[in-house]
Amino acid sequence: MSEMREATFLILTALADQPRHGYGIIQEVTVLSDGRVALLPGTLYAALDRLQAQGMVELDHEEVVDGRLRRYYRLCTDGRAELAGQAARLRHLASSAESRLRSLRPNPA
Numbered sequence: 001m002s003e004m005r006e007a008t009f010l011i012l013t014a015l016a017d018q019p020r021h022g023y024g025i026i027q028e029v030t031v032l033s034d035g036r037v038a039l040l041p042g043t044l045y046a047a048l049d050r051l052q053a054q055g056m057v058e059l060d061h062e063e064v065v066d067g068r069l070r071r072y073y074r075l076c077t078d079g080r081a082e083l084a085g086q087a088a089r090l091r092h093l094a095s096s097a098e099s100r101l102r103s104l105r106p107n108p109a
Contacts (some may be wrong), residue, residue, distance in 0.1 A: 009032055012086075055078045
């Protein structure tokens with residue numbers, strides 16, 4: 001499994017619990033990242049196109065709100081598996097870092 005970009009990880013995470021439309025994904029990514037990642041619409045839709053082509057997300061449904069089309073996306077089975085694998089990879093890395101930090105002895109004064 002190769003490393004996934006943080007923005008991609010956050011997009012998949014935003015879709016893990018429910019389908020969302022583009023602006024909803026942007027808002028959820030901002031919340032998930034504590035404001036560190038602010039996706040621009042062009043970046044999001046390019047990522048969604050790529051993730052659709054990879055079979056990780058798919059169009060859930062469309063609706064018209066205030067005369068504008070909203071497309072809702074959902075995570076596919078492959079997307080769930082990839083997200084779970086990436087979460088496990090990151091958890092392992094964090095655990096290794098924490099373990100090494102705990103084993104450090106204080107520097108002598």
